[in-house]
Amino acid sequence: xxxxxxxxxxxxxxxxxxxxxxxxxxxxxxxxxxxxxxxxxxxxxxxxxxxxxxxxxxxxxxxxxxxxxxxxxxxxxxxxxxxxxxxxxxxxxxxxxxxxxxxxxxxxxxxxxxxxxxxxxxxxxxxxxxxxxxxxxxxxxxxxxxxxxxxxxxxxxxxxxxxxxxxxx
Amino acid sequence: xxxxxxxxxxxxxxxxxxxxxxxxxxxxxxxxxxxxxxxxxxxxxxxxxxxxxxxxxxxxxxxxxxxxxxxxxxxxxxxxxxxxxxxxxxxxxxxxxxxxxxxxxxxxxxxxxxxxxxxxxxxxxxxxxxxxxxxxxxxxxxxxxxxxxxxxxxxxxxxxxxxxxxxxxxxxxxxxxxxxxxxxxxxxxxxxxxxxxxxxxxxxxxxxxxxxxxxxxxxxxxxxxxxxxxxxxxxxxxxxxxxxxxxxxxxxxxxxxxxxxxxxxxxxxxxxxxxxxxxxxxxxxxxxxxxxxxxxxxxxxxxxxxxxxxxxxxxxxxxxxxxxxxxxxxxxxxxxxxxxxxxxxxxxxxxxxxxxxxxxxxxxxxxxxxxxxxxxxxxxxxxxxxxxxxxxxxxxxxxxxxxxxxxxxxxxxxxxxxxxxxxxxxxxxxxxxxxxxxxxxxxxxxxxxxxxxxxxxxxxxxxxxxxxxxxxxxxxxxxxxxxxxxxxxxxxxxxxxxxxxxxxxxxxxxxxxxxxxxxxxxxxxxxxxxxxxxxxxxxxxxxxxxxxxxxxxxxxxxxxxx
Numbered sequence: 001x002x003x004x005x006x007x008x009x010x011x012x013x014x015x016x017x018x019x020x021x022x023x024x025x026x027x028x029x030x031x032x033x034x035x036x037x038x039x040x041x042x043x044x045x046x047x048x049x050x051x052x053x054x055x056x057x058x059x060x061x062x063x064x065x066x067x068x069x070x071x072x073x074x075x076x077x078x079x080x081x082x083x084x085x086x087x088x089x090x091x092x093x094x095x096x097x098x099x100x101x102x103x104x105x106x107x108x109x110x111x112x113x114x115x116x117x118x119x120x121x122x123x124x125x126x127x128x129x130x131x132x133x134x135x136x137x138x139x140x141x142x143x144x145x146x147x148x149x150x151x152x153x154x155x156x157x158x159x160x161x162x163x164x165x166x167x168x169x
Numbered sequence: 170x171x172x173x174x175x176x177x178x179x180x181x182x183x184x185x186x187x188x189x190x191x192x193x194x195x196x197x198x199x200x201x202x203x204x205x206x207x208x209x210x211x212x213x214x215x216x217x218x219x220x221x222x223x224x225x226x227x228x229x230x231x232x233x234x235x236x237x238x239x240x241x242x243x244x245x246x247x248x249x250x251x252x253x254x255x256x257x258x259x260x261x262x263x264x265x266x267x268x269x270x271x272x273x274x275x276x277x278x279x280x281x282x283x284x285x286x287x288x289x290x291x292x293x294x295x296x297x298x299x300x301x302x303x304x305x306x307x308x309x310x311x312x313x314x315x316x317x318x319x320x321x322x323x324x325x326x327x328x329x330x331x332x333x334x335x336x337x338x339x340x341x342x343x344x345x346x347x348x349x350x351x352x353x354x355x356x357x358x359x360x361x362x363x364x365x366x367x368x369x370x371x372x373x374x375x376x377x378x379x380x381x382x383x384x385x386x387x388x389x390x391x392x393x394x395x396x397x398x399x400x401x402x403x404x405x406x407x408x409x410x411x412x413x414x415x416x417x418x419x420x421x422x423x424x425x426x427x428x429x430x431x432x433x434x435x436x437x438x439x440x441x442x443x444x445x446x447x448x449x450x451x452x453x454x455x456x457x458x459x460x461x462x463x464x465x466x467x468x469x470x471x472x473x474x475x476x477x478x479x480x481x482x483x484x485x486x487x488x489x490x491x492x493x494x495x496x497x498x499x500x501x502x503x504x505x506x507x508x509x510x511x512x513x514x515x516x517x518x519x520x521x522x523x524x525x526x527x528x529x530x531x532x533x534x535x536x537x538x539x540x541x542x543x544x545x546x547x548x549x550x551x552x553x554x555x556x557x558x559x560x561x562x563x564x565x566x567x568x569x570x571x572x573x574x575x576x577x578x579x580x581x582x583x584x585x586x587x588x589x590x591x592x593x594x595x596x597x598x599x600x601x602x603x604x605x606x607x608x609x610x611x612x613x614x615x616x617x618x619x620x621x622x623x624x625x626x627x628x629x630x631x632x633x634x635x636x637x638x639x640x641x642x643x644x645x646x647x648x649x650x651x652x653x654x655x656x657x658x659x660x661x662x663x664x665x666x667x668x669x670x671x672x673x674x675x676x677x678x679x680x681x682x683x684x685x686x687x688x689x690x691x692x693x694x695x696x697x698x699x700x701x702x703x704x705x706x707x708x709x710x711x712x713x714x715x716x717x718x719x720x721x722x723x724x725x726x727x728x729x730x731x
Contacts, residue, residue: 073471073472
């Protein structure tokens with residue numbers, strides 16, 4: 001029962017009131033209680049009064065239980081779900097600006113096709129690639145592009161939804 | 170009906186049953202105050218905003234009602250932070266109304282502007298910045314609803330200056346409900362049945378009550394459970410008074426400065442019924458060793474309290490009172506009784522521990538012992554006074570030597586440990602109960618932190634009694650330095666102190682002093698008989714330590730004893 005359980009990644013999704021300060025309450029809870037945030041995503045839902053926050057955190061089972069309880073305790077958190085297992089889909093997105101020298105242009109385009117990514121901007125010496133997928137796919141793509149010289153990268157956090165038909169939110 | 174923001178505030182306060190507020194005016198709340206003097210509300214003008222919050226807190230702790238305070242923006246607001254955090258840690262229902270600069274100035278670093286909603290986010294149960302006067306009534310109603318429901322706590326409402334005179338159509342607000350906030354009051358009966366099953370087989374059970382028992386008014390039910398099955402009871406500091414200190418089943422407080430028998434009982438019990446507690450580190454010591462022979466049933470309205478520090482066998486999320494009622498009903502229905510022989514063995518063991526190490530001190534003829542003052546105070550007030558404390562040795566000796574028989578009698582800053590709490594809290598309690606004896610048991614260090622509130626006590630003729638256990642040092646930290654830092658007294662000995670008798674007189678109160686043990690009783694008797702506020706300065710032994718003591722992080726069986 002003691003805390004020897006191993007720490008794992010968890011994707012927590014919550015619906016919150018779309019009001020000023022709500023994100024700060026959520027983030028402040030994590031920093032104030034020493035919880036960890038791997039990534040964070042937030043945007044309005046179909047209902048403009050409600051936002052969806054998705055947080056990826058590292059925790060063992062008792063800590064995860066505490067994180068979930070603390071989040072539920074916030075007045076502005078309407079609903080919270082753990083979307084870490086196969087019953088949900090998870091995606092992130094990246095914009096990657098990679099050096100495109102004549103000798104590796106073909107290789108870049110091949111990778112873009114393989115990963116079902118897109119080149120969305122072309123300059124004389126670099127391509128900007130838009131890619132999305134789960135965490136492993138993004139890691140793999142970045143790993144393969146790295147040797148060609150990644151100039152800049154912008155990544156989102158994870159967003160997630162339950163597969164249908166399933167339990168709400 | 171068209172009302173101004175200021176009028177709406179008064180209207181809602183009246184609706185919520187508020188009769189007294191504690192506050193301090195300023196530019197941003199001048200319109201609210203202008204309306205306040207025209208209302209029937211009683212306003213207690215404190216001398217520092219921290220005093221206002223602690224006074225509202227003391228009022229709430231003593232009466233069970235929501236404490237309310239009103240302060241201005243900027244420094245007025247920041248001065249409330251310690252008081253808010255104090256109330257938050259101890260789950261005290263309060264509504265703090267702060268002024269804010271006018272809406273069009275917010276974010277401009279205007280005069281006396283501070284983001285108090287941002288500052289207090291982690292130490293309030295919830296907080297609001299009201300943007301439009303149309304939202305004011307509903308926001309205030311929500312604030313009271315949140316403050317007093319579920320696990321209570323302080324809620325702050327920040328009102329920009331321009332809302333005070335802004336007008337809007339006001340209609341009484343229907344009872345508030347918030348879709349994302351639904352505290353669980355009724356326990357899951359499956360869990361109660363599990364608790365009952367454990368009670369059936371337990372040979373050495375102990376009940377451990379906390380502040381939640383007092384907040385949910387569950388003392389009677391706790392007592393019923395204890396007596397039905399003859400289970401000894403201990404409480405945390407916050408739970409003192411939840412079970413009568415004169416009851417034969419009473420173990421005394423547990424934890425760092427708990428009694429020997431309470432700590433031994435916890436460490437040897439096979440079933441622990443924890444009610445309205447959060448297993449603070451000052452209670453548990455080393456968590457791995459805490460009640461390590463016991464199955465634990467934990468009843469609390471706040472799910473985050475459960476399994477936060479201590480793993481439990483049976484979690485029960487629910488109101489303490491409702492949960493105990495359910496458990497007691499099941500005990501009656503099943504005709505459960507404690508097997509006499511078995512239980513007697515356990516109670517005899519507890520009695521033996523009690524005989525082995527009692528709370529003790531040695532009173533010589535020359536120097537006053539602080540414990541002696543509290544014992545005499547207990548005797549002279551027949552154990553009936555409302556006691557507030559500051560924080561440190563004065564607080565622990567009060568917990569040990571004043572035996573509390575009823576809830577809401579002992580008001581102390583348990584979680585945050587706020588020095589300077591006792592005097593303003595006593596003022597708040599005296600406002601709630603003008604006829605009762607209210608005593609702040611203080612140290613000479615902590616009383617200086619909010620001594621300015623003596624002026625408040627004098628102005629409103631609030632006859633609070635301050636008993637200073639004057640050891641010329643910051644006693645608890647000095648004790649740690651003595652025991653664990655080779656007596657290196659780093660800045661804990663006062664080289665200068667005010668003359669507290671003259672100080673009392675300067676405030677317009679009475680001042681008394683005792684320096685010898687044979688003067689203690691007479692001084693207390695004189696002080697308690699005076700109709701107005703009194704400071705009694707007891708010059709006590711400076712090297713006295715609070716025992717038992719469990720060094721921080723050690724198992725609670727590792728007690729340093731007298």
